[in-house]
Amino acid sequence: MIRRMMISLAVLAAAPVALAQSVVVYGEKVWTGTSQGTLENGVVVVENGRITSVGTAPARVPAGALEVRAEWVTPGLISAFSRTGLAEVSGVDNTNDGGAGKSAFSAALNAADGFNPDATPIAVTRLEGFTRLAVAPEAASKLFGGQGFLADTTGLDGSIFKERAFTYVLLGESGASLSGGSRPAAWASLRGAFDDVRFFGARYMSHNDGNVLTRMDAQALMPAVRGEQLILFQASRASDLNAIMDFQEENPSLKVAIVGADEGWRVAKRLAALEIPVIVDAFSNLPASFSQLAATSENAKRLAEAGVTVAIVHLENDSHQARLATQVAGNAVANGMPFDIAMKALTSAPAQIFGMTDLGVLAPGGRADVVAWDGDPLEVTSAPVAVYIDGESQPMVSRQTKLRDRYRTLDESERPMAFKR
């Protein structure tokens, strides 16, 4: 049964790549994310949805290719953690499929079932240069939030290119609260759930007899327990991060990443040694809770300096504002992180964490997610002028730009605003 499920997952993961028009993108600066570094007067050639060359001008121009010129060119940005596409209006419950506090299930909740490619935040996020998303469910009933997925931002059917890409587990104060009220309760739940999976046959074949999980939840958690699937833990306090690392050392086959990690800098060497990547919001510099007393605007920089793989995200209003990760990364640079590392934190680092092959860099043979910008992508004053996903030119329009254009002038002398489209 399990094997059959794994096969169907593999089929889902191999979504077809559309054939697209050839494009040549010229940039005064081309940030490649590879050993080519940042090219002055660089050129990226895109054919059939793939990057076929990255170099300096002049370039070979395929017949019929569209030519685009911009100040900066980068790989499509990758949002390493958000709820984009799970909510239309986060405060309106019926439009929000992020979490299910009253569900009987937890680890089995498959966020992909809640994804709506028409959700307006997707176009809004794409317009800011993000072409791929790692989307996590919220943990609302237990510390196991469920199964996260990977999607592109085309807003088309089939945007999800990997379901069940990771299991999301919420620890720290929130995980404690969801487990009955303490960290010991959270860890008892986590260890009990792992036992449920390991003794699946004995506990579930004839009875639904898990310590913590229902049969379906135990099934869903199985790939993570076996080390076949990434477990994404959320926690901030240094002691929580150490507890996760202890757990990883007890279970060396586990594939672990951590989101949050506000006190990560205090345990950075160990994170690096265990090769545990972190996903941080570099804006977080306040003792907002007793689990974030050592939060600092230098967290991202210090983690990277210690050799930890760092992805940068914007965690506030995460169904709508994942796009602000560029500003967060720019501020990480202002606080000492090298520009190249900050760019990688938005591209190749999330690609690596989530196993997005051929994405996150501009390299021949790679999938052609390319963004052309009117300035330095980490500057708050910059914006994309063109976005390509698998070589396909994306519409630079959202519900927001349509509202802007409707109200550009307020003249209603002839007809009401409602006639302007």
Added chain:
Amino acid sequence: MQLRILCLAAVAGLFVAACDRPGKGGDDASTASIANPFPSTYTPYPSQTLLITNATVIDGAGGLIEKGSVLIEDGRIKEVGTDLKAPNGAATIDAAGKWVTPGIIDNHSHLGAYPSPGVDSHDDGNEISGPVTAEVWVEHSVWPQDPGFTRALAGGITSLQILPGSANLFGGRGVTLKNVPARSVQAMKFPGAPYTLKMACGENPKRVYGYGNASTPGGAPYSRMGNVAGYRDAWIKATEYKKDWDRFNAGGGSEPKRDLELETLAGVLNGEILVHMHCYRADEMAQIIDISKEFGYKVTAFHHAVESYKIADKLAEYGACSSMWADWWGFKMEAYDGIRENIPLVHNAGACAIVHSDSDIGIQRLNQEAAKAWADGKRMGIDIPIEVAWQWLSLNPAKSLGVDDKTGSLEPGKMADVVIWSGNPFSSYTKAEKVYVDGALMFDRDDPASQPVMDFELGQPGEGDRK
């Protein structure tokens, strides 16, 4: 964690706070009186005569001076120009490559009232016990030890308005503070600043009272029409109260009984207390404008004002400011139509635009929020000079708080609330290097000894932002 949820709820408009204080702050701010029972005890910290030279100076009044100089004397702006000479004994700073601006003023903050850490015990930002709580004053909730004040200082914030939350139709009095660490809120109060009243439109009041707590109906208001009835009902009472006092003050009859709630509302009708109203939707702002005309008061600023761009012409005509985010949207129904060009569109219509935070994170980089709006405006063909856009950050919020005669620009005689930036403040990479409040250096990025650390942080693993 629970605290964080509460803060988010406040952001999402679950809470409406209003803050008003009796209007007679006046120049007598330091003397306790019936109108001013919690007088400011703030006095500027020692400063030296200082000449900053070679900087790109944004004067805050709309001007920009290349290779400019700013002379600070006795805590005040003495002169701004190009070839200023240092008086004898003055300190000098060669600010080549750097920018100098007026300090940023955030007119929408909950620091101290929703402080860090956000535990339940600190949940002091909104008296949600009833839809009309004009009697509460947010200064009585402000914990001066909130580490958020120091982070805001590091972002160039020199003054800020603390508002109650937005659960209520009338949330209570707001208070304007100088951003200096202090042992009491009185020692932060901006001398002579008028009190303000927080009011709220829309979803928050009707949700918190009407169908909150899983009971339907929970009480009034349940709907937007219930909100409007609630405002008008309160203003009718306030009008009567004011009449009684006017009659008494003109020498007639017995002294009316004081009523804390109506005292604040009457202060608005007297023009002594400024109305700051949380309002997202354009159609609701248009109705509030009519209510203000019905009862003879003025809305000084609409806050959040996510749809101001739809009625920017009407807001310009009426003369209310819009206090806005650069790009927040979608977290609740009334924020659904948020667009990135709201601020430049409001400015372009000739209305008063303000960049505000409503956030202990956003307040740390309001310059970047203004930069986003400025750039998005430019992209759609609204080309506003940086030095003009800077008015969104200091002079316009100062006007909305009634302190523009004292701060908000680098004009001679004003408070020397000044920031030296490492470069163009409309860049992600620029940091506030030195922040002066009344000429006193309150933050120096290059000198740990000049970086305040609050009591709460002392002895903790963090101890400030960059231990």
